[in-house]
Amino acid sequence: MSRRTRRLALVPVLAVSGVLSLGAAGSASAVSDQLWTYSDPYELVLPGAYEDGTVPERTVALKVSHDNPENVVGAGRITVDASGLGAFAKVTWPANCATETVDTAVCEVPELAGAEPVTAAVLKVGALPGVPDGAEGVLRYTAVAGDLTSYPGETRVVLGNGADLALSQAPRQEGVAPGSAITVPATLGNRGNRTAPGALLRLFASRGLGFAERPANCEYRDTETGTDALCVLDEPIAPGQSFTLDNPLKVGKNALYERYDYSVGSYSAEALEAARGGHVYTPGTGAELELVPAPALRTATATAESTGTATAPVPDLDPQDNYRSVIIHAANTADLKLRGSRVEGAVGATVRADVTVKNRGPAWIASLGAGEPAVTVDVRIPAGTTVTAKPDSCSALTETGDWVEEQLGAPRYRCASPIYLDERATHTFGFDLRIDRPGKTKATVSIDNDQYEPPIRSFDPDLTNNTATIVVNG
Incomplete structure (x- = not known):
């Protein structure tokens, strides 16, 4: 460089x-x-x-x-x-x-x-x-x-001196209906003083959204959390030129808190290959995505000419305005259900006690912005037992909820799921418990209904099934 x-x-x-x-x-x-x-x-x-x-x-x-x-x-x-x-x-x-x-x-x-x-x-x-x-x-x-x-x-x-491709920020959308069609309106322009040889758009629609159209000059890759798209706009963009991007999307039946990302850079064959990152993308088959003129960013006449197909990336003057992200909130629900376990064994034996959270849908849940766990579970350990093994995603606490350094043998744990939980998916936290005394003992496990942003109670229609019990018979 x-x-x-x-x-x-x-x-x-x-x-x-x-x-x-x-x-x-x-x-x-x-x-x-x-x-x-x-x-x-x-x-x-x-x-x-x-x-x-x-x-x-x-x-x-x-x-x-x-x-x-x-x-x-x-x-x-x-x-x-x-x-x-x-x-x-x-x-x-x-x-x-x-x-x-x-x-x-x-x-x-x-x-x-x-x-x-x-x-x-x-x-x-x-x-x-x-x-x-x-x-x-x-x-x-x-x-x-x-x-x-x-x-x-x-x-x-x-x-x-150079091209400065820029994208406008689309507004957040609230209360969109699952199954509906929406657009994410944005503007692409060149705020620099030189012509860009073309533009490479990168789009990401999270799992509850889908691209309503798949133009032939775009290519797509499905991931666990959504669909990634790369679109080549090989027309030169002169200083001051501005174009509208409608970004038509389908809102899935599983949509809840969704995210749509869009970014731009100067197009070149090298830039496209770098954007693929070694992954395989599938070309679209629809009509090509074309640039639709929007009101000009300036009135002066642009005189720069295209130099033909670019083979090397052209540095963008100011990348601060090359990337945008918008939250799309669907009017939907996701019913979480927590399941404990009932185990038994002789005194001195070690048993496996599972705590399972299930998303009964219809929406998936994901923390795609903050990257926080989709679900956090408060696990209390039955008296008369000792934790000898625990999941890496669970942290030891005192009885009153303070953090402790020693991770085994604690009376309480805070367990974090991945940042997303698909509709109908389950996630299990398994604990190895040593039975230290005879008799029946039990403890409560519960989902933190105020943890997620926005909180789980804002989209879960039934909070009564967010609590369960671990029962140990020794």
Whole structure:
């Protein structure tokens, strides 16, 4: 990778600044609250001039937030220093900013009355003519609001020439009906200053969703959690061009909390092969997916020409806007049922006691966003027995639920299923119990109905079967 490519291959990093109270004499709010500043985007990639000579502008919004929503923080100000950009970029200040010099300004910050951040200033930034590719600098800012002062915040700005494919964020969808057809509307555009030779779309529909169409210029691979698709759009995309993507989907009878991912990169044969990752994909057979023009991102005429079929990947100026994900929540249920076990043996013998969770559907459940267990089970061990072996996915607890280091012989365990549980699927946690004394003993096992996000009680229609018993006869 070249030095230039390393500079431009930016990874979004949250650049925030934390609280600094105004000394021991500050008010109670400075003690109980924290002030934060950050920028959107977190790092700014600034294109140079278009090939017709016009210069695009980008915006960077400076945000201020605080931690305590119960505390009202009075209006304040944010001091912005853009001198680090002066050698290669021009900053246009908004109306709420009073300039001190051409590169510095103080901007008014509105009152912070709740948990939501406020926008302190939206700056327009454009490249100066004749500046070489790769120039970079830092925008610096510090906020004061009420009795709070933030540490200095920074936003890195780098200048580059190239294509910048971007996708818009589709809105979350709630309450869609199983068996229905939906679309995930999005826009694909080139926000850079050079033509992209084409686009490679990567789409993922989770298991409760299906692609309503399978165009011939897309190829598909089914996985345990959904369907992955790669679509080649081999038309050049000029700077400022924008296209609509409807993304038609079928909502399955098993849908519940679903996820649809879509991402884009410049197309090349090498990029397509890398995206396949050695897996076998099956081509679609429907009409080809075509680019449908949307309102242009700019009015200047694009003059760049396609150079033909690309064989090497073209770096994207700003990958921060190349990937999007949207949650699709279906109005559906999944009935979980927990089953314990009844075992017996002589004193001193070791028996296997199973705890099984079954998803009776109709929906599958999956934590595809957070990656948390689909189901968590609280397993209490019958008195008079000792755990001599346990599943790796179960952690030992004290009787009151505190974590303990020694994993065998505990009176209680917290067990985690995989992140998904298909409809009609089961998952079993097996414990080896040594019987230490004669007689009948039992303990309760239960699903944590508040654990899943959203909680299991929000989609499980029958919570009465989420509790069971382990019975041991010695």
